[in-house]
Amino acid sequence: xxxxxxxxxxxxxxxxxxxxxxxxxxxxxxxxxxxxxxxxxxxxxxxxxxxxxxxxxxxxxxxxxxxxxxxxxxxxxxxxxxxxxxxxxxxxxxxxxxxxxxxxxxxxxxxxxxxxxxxxxxxxxxxxxxxxxxxxxxxxxxxxxxxxxxxxxxxxxxxxxxxxxxxxxxxxxxxxxxxxxxxxxxxxxxxxxxxxxxxxxxxxxxxxxxxxxxxxxxxxxxxxxxxxxxxxxxxxxxxxxxxxxxxxxxxxxxxxxxxxxxxxxxxxxxxxxxxxxxxxxxxxxxxxxxxxxxxxxxxxxxxxxxxxxxxxxxxxxxxxxxxxxxxxxxxxx
Amino acid sequence: xxxxxxxxxxxxxxxxxxxxxxxxxxxxxxxxxxxxxxxxxxxxxxxxxxxxxxxxxxxxxxxxxxxxxxxxxxxxxxxxxxxxxxxxxxxxxxxxxxxxxxxxxxxxxxxxxxxxxxxxxxxxxxxxxxxxxxxxxxxxxxxxxxxxxxxxxxxxxxxxxxxxxxxxxxxxxxxxxxxxxxxxxxxxxxxxxxxxxxxxxxxxxxxxxxxxxxxxxxxxxxxxxxxxxxxxxxxxxxxxxxxxxxxxxxxxxxxxxxxxxxxxxxxxxxxxxxxxxxxxxxxxxxxxxxxxxxxxxxxxxxxxxxxxxxxxxxxxxxxxxxxxxxxxxxxxx
DNA sequence: ATGAAAGCGCTAACAG
DNA sequence: CTGTTAGCGCTTTCAT
Numbered sequence: 173x174x175x176x177x178x179x180x181x182x183x184x185x186x187x188x189x190x191x192x193x194x195x196x197x198x199x200x201x202x203x204x205x206x207x208x209x210x211x212x213x214x215x216x217x218x219x220x221x222x223x224x225x226x227x228x229x230x231x232x233x234x235x236x237x238x239x240x241x242x243x244x245x246x247x248x249x250x251x252x253x254x255x256x257x258x259x260x261x262x263x264x265x266x267x268x269x270x271x272x273x274x275x276x277x278x279x280x281x282x283x284x285x286x287x288x289x290x291x292x293x294x295x296x297x298x299x300x301x302x303x304x305x306x307x308x309x310x311x312x313x314x315x316x317x318x319x320x321x322x323x324x325x326x327x328x329x330x331x332x333x334x335x336x337x338x339x340x341x342x343x344x345x346x347x348x349x350x351x352x353x354x355x356x357x358x359x360x361x362x363x364x365x366x367x368x369x370x371x372x373x374x375x376x377x378x379x380x381x382x383x384x385x386x387x388x389x390x391x392x393x394x395x396x397x398x399x400x401x402x403x404x405x406x407x408x409x410x411x412x413x414x415x416x417x418x419x420x421x422x423x424x425x426x427x428x429x430x431x432x433x434x435x436x437x438x439x440x441x442x443x444x445x446x447x448x449x450x451x452x453x454x455x456x457x458x459x460x461x462x463x464x465x466x467x468x469x470x471x472x473x474x475x476x477x478x479x480x481x482x483x484x485x486x487x488x489x490x491x492x493x494x495x496x497x498x499x500x501x502x503x504x505x
Numbered sequence: 506x507x508x509x510x511x512x513x514x515x516x517x518x519x520x521x522x523x524x525x526x527x528x529x530x531x532x533x534x535x536x537x538x539x540x541x542x543x544x545x546x547x548x549x550x551x552x553x554x555x556x557x558x559x560x561x562x563x564x565x566x567x568x569x570x571x572x573x574x575x576x577x578x579x580x581x582x583x584x585x586x587x588x589x590x591x592x593x594x595x596x597x598x599x600x601x602x603x604x605x606x607x608x609x610x611x612x613x614x615x616x617x618x619x620x621x622x623x624x625x626x627x628x629x630x631x632x633x634x635x636x637x638x639x640x641x642x643x644x645x646x647x648x649x650x651x652x653x654x655x656x657x658x659x660x661x662x663x664x665x666x667x668x669x670x671x672x673x674x675x676x677x678x679x680x681x682x683x684x685x686x687x688x689x690x691x692x693x694x695x696x697x698x699x700x701x702x703x704x705x706x707x708x709x710x711x712x713x714x715x716x717x718x719x720x721x722x723x724x725x726x727x728x729x730x731x732x733x734x735x736x737x738x739x740x741x742x743x744x745x746x747x748x749x750x751x752x753x754x755x756x757x758x759x760x761x762x763x764x765x766x767x768x769x770x771x772x773x774x775x776x777x778x779x780x781x782x783x784x785x786x787x788x789x790x791x792x793x794x795x796x797x798x799x800x801x802x803x804x805x806x807x808x809x810x811x812x813x814x815x816x817x818x819x820x821x822x823x824x825x826x827x828x829x830x831x832x833x834x835x836x837x838x
Numbered sequence: 839a840t841g842a843a844a845g846c847g848c849t850a851a852c853a854g
Numbered sequence: 855c856t857g858t859t860a861g862c863g864c865t866t867t868c869a870t
Contacts (some may be wrong), residue, residue, distance in 0.1 A: 176847075180848060190857045191848075191849090191857090192849080195848065198848095199849085203856085204855070205855060208856080220645075223847085224847055224848070225619075226559055227847035227848040227849090229848090229862090230847080230862045231848040233849095245584050245587050246581060246584045246782070248581065248584075251578050251584060254578050254579075255578045255579050258603075259608060262610055267620070268602065268603055268604075269570070269603075270591075270601055270603045271601075272588070275591070277592070277595055277596060278595055285555065287600070288555070289555050290559065290600060312553075420786065427788060449579070449753065453756045454787055454788075455763065509862085512863055513863065513864060522841085524864075525841060525842080525865080525866080526840060526841075528866085529840090537839070538839055541839075541840080561863080562864090563846050563847065564865040564866080565846085565865055
């Protein structure tokens with residue numbers, strides 16, 4: 173970067189006003205006479221002046237930039253959340269610094285620290301774990317944070333989610349009513365708040381409520397091939413209905429079932445807990461708990477703008493409605 | 506953002522050195538005596554000092570931030586490119602400001618201008634169109650730009666791509682050798698450089714070389730349902746082999762064919778030109794021109810780091826090798 | 839090897 | 855409504 177060619181000072185000189193007035197014009201401050209404003213604007217256009225956001229940031233202590241923490245870039249679940257975030261960010265003129273934390277090159281807290289050093293005004297956090305170190309960094313720098321599509325057991329961070337327990341219960345119930353009694357749940361990391369405190373308890377409660385003794389919880393099933401390989405186990409365990417948290421995992425199971433010459437949904441019903449595009453284009457199409465991902469992102473970002481401006485927010489834990497979308501991987505259509 | 510609690514000045518005072526020396530320590534300048542360095546580092550750790558990147562940016566005129574322009578967030582093609590970019594960016598300690606331009610709320614050049622105002626050190630551009638206004642903005646601000654997975658007819662911007670003409674020719678040839686003589690090409694925007702100057706010419710040349718008179722070029726087919734709806738037309742036109750640029754579009758065609766009770770690849774062969782995960786999990790799996798998306802992103806970002814540091818680059822137009830990956834949507838497996 | 843001092847480009851009291 | 859004056863927190867000559 174070379175020295176900036178035209179600065180606020182040049183505009184001031186050409187328009188025969190002080191920098192302060194130019195600054196007022198830029199920032200839409202109403203305390204400027206119409207004539208003056210127009211004269212300044214004319215000069216701005218003539219010189220093609222563009223304010224230096226870094227200097228603005230240093231002087232005003234606001235960067236109009238928010239950080240986005242995402243576990244993986246190549247996961248449509250986060251991409252769809254991000255889209256909602258991005259639209260609202262654009263609306264409120266915030267830029268987004270995105271940081272994926274899947275990379276083991278740098279530890280998560282270093283990634284977040286580097287974000288904080290950039291003086292972001294706020295953070296949307298989509299990872300399903302929030303280590304103490306990271307939480308402390310947020311608190312120390314007094315940076316507003318909103319969790320999107322995930323939860324934390326500390327109550328202090330705002331969040332936007334769905335009612336995972338209710339959704340899972342409803343999904344299990346659907347399969348149960350289809351006559352499936354040997355139900356299973358397939359998750360990735362069993363220790364995340366969403367899994368440990370919501371999904372798995374809901375599953376266990378369902379079993380208890382229906383006097384089912386045998387529990388089938390499969391953990392650390394993270395991707396397509398994990399799903400594909402899991403089916404032989406499911407078959408061995410006599411599972412006839414399964415709820416899967418990641419849809420690409422569900423597709424792995426789906427393909428495995430079909431390759432084994434079995435039938436979906438007759439031999440196995442599948443319900444996936446996140447409805448990204450991938451769940452709807454495979455055949456048979458997957459019945460899903462349709463989370464309103466775009467809206468969740470949008471609501472999270474909107475809430476963040478309020479927190480950044482110290483506005484009132486009514487309730488920092490928002491739950492949005494989901495929909496149980498019946499497709500071809502369950503019987504009762 | 507409140508006033509920063511601990512600044513370089515505090516560290517200087519506590520360590521009994523000048524700000525200049527602290528700055529040298531932070532930036533790894535070797536002109537600091539070992540003892541002094543250690544004393545300063547001790548204070549930095551004790552006070553938990555973190556440099557303010559905004560102030561650094563203003564003073565040094567480098568923000569260690571790059572801009573990423575992406576057409577859509579929810580497209581795995583760009584997501585996989587982005588992952589390669591992100592990994593290399595992390596390696597060289599750059600942050601990424603991502604801007605999607607799918608949003609019609611703000612015009613593209615405004616989005617780019619806002620990025621430039623943030624004083625990004627460079628830009629990776631993934632949109633398939635580069636308007637004059639945008640190109641001029643890049644030139645005026647002297648910001649290095651690398652196009653990733655796309656081309657521009659101006660020769661001035663660096664790019665990382667594959668040889669689209671060669672790839673398409675090879676794909677067409679595969680289908681031709683399978684006995685398919687009524688070949689078609691399906692694209693989105695027909696006026697992008699990649700389509701207009703590469704894919705479509707390659708298709709036409711193939712027809713000419715094989716004395717095929719009838720041309721089937723379908724344009725503005727952008728998404729799953731466009732693809733799904735297109736099949737009736739393809740059938741009417743007697744098309745028996747098709748090359749599709751977007752894989753989700755290809756999946757639309759695929760499902761439409763199957764719903765019509767036809768067979769893939771017997772009745773229709775499909776080759777998709779971008780191998781994202783979605784192409785590999787559907788059944789039948791799609792034969793694809795496998796672009797090395799991750800590598801393309803990584804190479805683009807590496808090249809950008811060189812441009813930002815005024816280092817030598819040998820050739821600003823890089824073509825990476827692709828692979829024609831035969832799956833179940835073509836006969837000759 | 840270290841320090842003093844002058845900015846980087848802008849905002850924000852404060853005064854008038 | 856407008857100008858003056860301090861900074862914001864850091865880097866970077868230029869001396870020494």
